Amino acid sequence: MKIRTIFVLLLMIAIFFVVYQYNTYQEYTNRPMPSDLHPLVEEAKEQLIKQSEEIGIPILITDGFRSTVEQDAIYARGRSEDGNIVTYAKGGESYHNYGLAIDFAIQPNPDEVIWDIEYDGNNNGESDWMEVVSIAKSLGFSWGGDFTRFKDYPHFQMDFGLSIRELKMGKRPEDVIDK
Structure with missing residues (x-):
């Protein structure tokens, strides 16, 4: 019983x-999928560029919002297309698809872009890359280099406490901010 x-x-x-x-x-x-960076991510991105420049580290935002079609094309690299695997996220499974992520590189000269995490272009004895990471974290971004499964060193995101599953279901940052 x-x-x-x-x-x-x-x-x-x-x-x-x-x-x-x-x-x-x-x-x-x-709800429709977003079509651009979330305003708070856009604002933090601009601050990241400005604050990095102020300490002598010019950066380039190499990617921001990505459509699911663009994400699927990137996912195909190293699988059904030539190249190296650069992501494990299919379309709809990346924070880029929801306007919540950006990727960056260091741009020491207008015609040069580097992804060297040891580079010290401002000659202060610290890795420029890690200085940018520190600024990004202070602005509320989480860093892909801290991921456990796949280290994504150029990647910053603001998830606002939302999982990909919740985002796929239509939940958005404005549903959780200030609640």
Whole structure:
């Protein structure tokens, strides 16, 4: 008798959870995908460029918002297309697809772009790359170099506490900011 009661209770909890999940995300499902960087990410990106320049580190934002078609093309590299694998995220599985991520490189000269994480162009004894990472983190970005699965050194993102799963369901930063 006790086992049956426990089973019924667990079943009721499971049903409640499924209904709750369905109702929670139902209001978001018909939202269109973003088509540009989120305004807060755009603002932080501009601050990153400015603050890096102020300490003698010119940077170039090499990527920002990406459509799912663009993401799928990048995902194909090293798989069905020539090149090296540069991402494990298919279209819709990257924070770039939601306007919440940027990639950067150091640009010591107008015609030169480098991804050398040891480079010290401002000659202060510190890696320029890591100085930019420090600025980005102070602006609220998380850094791809801290990822455990795939180190993505040029990548910064602001996820606003949202998972890719939530973003795919239509939830957006404005749903969680100031709540």
